[in-house]
Amino acid sequence: MQALAPHPGSLQIDGTLGGGGHAVRILEATSPDGRLLGLDADAGAVERTARRLAPFGDRAVVRRANFEEIGTIARASGFDPSDGVFLDLGLSSYQLADETRGFSFRASGPLDMRFDASSGEPASELIAHLDEAELAGLFRRYGEEPFATRVARAVVAARRTAPIATAAELAAIVERAAPGRPSGRRRVHPATRVFQALRIAVNHELDALEAALAAGLQLLRPGGRLVVLTYHSLEDRIVKRFIAAERRGCVCPPEFPVCVCGHTPTLRIVPGTPATPSPDEIDSNPRSRSARLRAAERLAA
Numbered sequence: 001m002q003a004l005a006p007h008p009g010s011l012q013i014d015g016t017l018g019g020g021g022h023a024v025r026i027l028e029a030t031s032p033d034g035r036l037l038g039l040d041a042d043a044g045a046v047e048r049t050a051r052r053l054a055p056f057g058d059r060a061v062v063r064r065a066n067f068e069e070i071g072t073i074a075r076a077s078g079f080d081p082s083d084g085v086f087l088d089l090g091l092s093s094y095q096l097a098d099e100t101r102g103f104s105f106r107a108s109g110p111l112d113m114r115f116d117a118s119s120g121e122p123a124s125e126l127i128a129h130l131d132e133a134e135l136a137g138l139f140r141r142y143g144e145e146p147f148a149t150r151v152a153r154a155v156v157a158a159r160r161t162a163p164i165a166t167a168a169e170l171a172a173i174v175e176r177a178a179p180g181r182p183s184g185r186r187r188v189h190p191a192t193r194v195f196q197a198l199r200i201a202v203n204h205e206l207d208a209l210e211a212a213l214a215a216g217l218q219l220l221r222p223g224g225r226l227v228v229l230t231y232h233s234l235e236d237r238i239v240k241r242f243i244a245a246e247r248r249g250c251v252c253p254p255e256f257p258v259c260v261c262g263h264t265p266t267l268r269i270v271p272g273t274p275a276t277p278s279p280d281e282i283d284s285n286p287r288s289r290s291a292r293l294r295a296a297e298r299l300a301a
Contacts, residue, residue, distance in 0.1 A: 003295035004227045005271050006030045010083035013074055013219065014038045015212055020049035022088060027056045035059050037079045041066040041115040041203075054165040066116065068208035071215030081221035087212060090231040091204075103199065105171035105189050111164065113195075113202045114289035127164050132156045142206075142234065143197030147178045151194055168195070196232060209235055213242045217266060220298035225270060227295040236292050240274075243267055243296045270295035 006012050006029040012025050015039035027036050036059065040046050046064040053060035063171065065073050067087060074080050102111040102123060113123040130138065135152035139145040154177035155164065164170050174191035200206060216226055226243075230236035246267040250259040273295040277288040 001025055001029065003273055003293060004084045004086055004225055006034065006084055007098065008032065008034055010034045011079050011081075012036050012084040012086070013070065013079055013082050013216070014086050014088075015070050015216070016040065016086075016088045017062065018088065020052045022086060023049065023053060026084075026086070027059060029052070030059075033059070035061065035079070037061045037063070037077050038073060038084075039063050039065045039070060039073060043117070058090065066208055068215075069210040070212050071218060074215075074219050077284060080219050082219045083221060083224045084227065085216035085219060085224070086197075087209075087216070088229045089209065090229075102167040103195070104167060105191055105195065106168055108166050108168050111167050111170060111197045115203050119182040120202060120204075122142065123202050124163075124165060124215055126198060126201060127155060127170065137178055138201055139194050139197045141191035142273050143195075144233065145178075145193040151177045153177070156221070167195070192212050200211045200234070206234060206238060208261055209238055210242070213239065217246065217298070222300040223300045225269070225295055226298070227270075227293065230288050230292050230294070236294070239294050243269065243294060246296070266299055267296040268299060270297055 002028070002299050004012070007010060007028050008030055010030050012026050012030060012034065013024065014036060016075050017023060017040035020038070020062050023036055023038050027034070030036065038049065038053070038060065040049070041064065043064060046062055050062045053062060062079050063077065064072050070085070074082065087258050101117075102109060102113050111122065111124040111127065114120050126138070127135075132152045135155055136148040137152055139148035144149060153169070164173065171189065171191040175189070178190040213226070221224060228239045230239055247265055247269070249263060249265055250261055251263050252259050252261045275292055275293045277285075277291055282289045
């Protein structure tokens with residue numbers, strides 16, 4: 001909230017509505033006449049959170065959409081320009097708790113992992129049809145899994161016996177194939193990186209993030225802020241590089257004698273960011289351990 005700095009009367013966009021916790025705080029801070037546009041690709045999240053935000057009346061506008069569509073939806077909903085764009089990446093507690101979605105290692109339901117269950121290919125299809133080299137490449141690229149080849153080999157061997165239908169089945173296969181973490185370190189399930197890789201691939205998350213950042217920047221009025229919470233190095237690297245590129249002026253290759261790109265700086269870093277959780281916060285909320293918050297302010301054109 002400090003980084004986003006919503007104020008009364010401002011227009012704010014929450015591109016990852018989830019359970020609506022951030023949305024409620026933003027609407028309270030923009031009272032009495034500020035408005036919020038909230039997006040989420042998850043139909044369940046949209047339905048639940050629309051009910052939660054109903055007391056705010058027409059100050060809360062909720063749309064079911066992936067955040068890569070943020071530019072189109074914002075313009076159609078009267079949020080161009082806006083004073084703030086917020087993205088909280090990763091999974092919500094609701095999604096982890098839903099056995100039918102396949103996000104949790106212990107889920108006994110279908111191995112799905114789609115944010116929008118009405119479109120795209122579920123994770124079970126990737127597990128069933130990619131060959132060993134393709135699976136290893138996916139685990140390595142999107143999960144940075146050090147034992148990608150070993151895990152891919154185990155998955156291919158297991159599916160010869162029976163289809164891998166649930167998240168719990170996949171987690172057990174990965175746990176047998178990948179060594180555990182050294183003793184004395186915080187316990188992280190051996191399948192964490194593999195599940196991350198599958199979720200990113202199924203939902204095209206990194207491509208969507210790049211599109212959302214570019215569109216979000218264009219929506220901001222001078223002084224407006226872009227705030228992003230990331231939970232792993234791949235998405236954080238994309239946000240970091242995007243902000244760094246928009247802080248610079250000329251982006252021509254060094255060998256060019258004069259500037260031909262005409263690019264001027266569009267962002268400045270908000271003081272106090274990037275920020276990470278304190279040890280006390282991690283103890284009370286272990287899911288926050290990998291979180292990193294980056295924020296930037298739109299410069300005048």
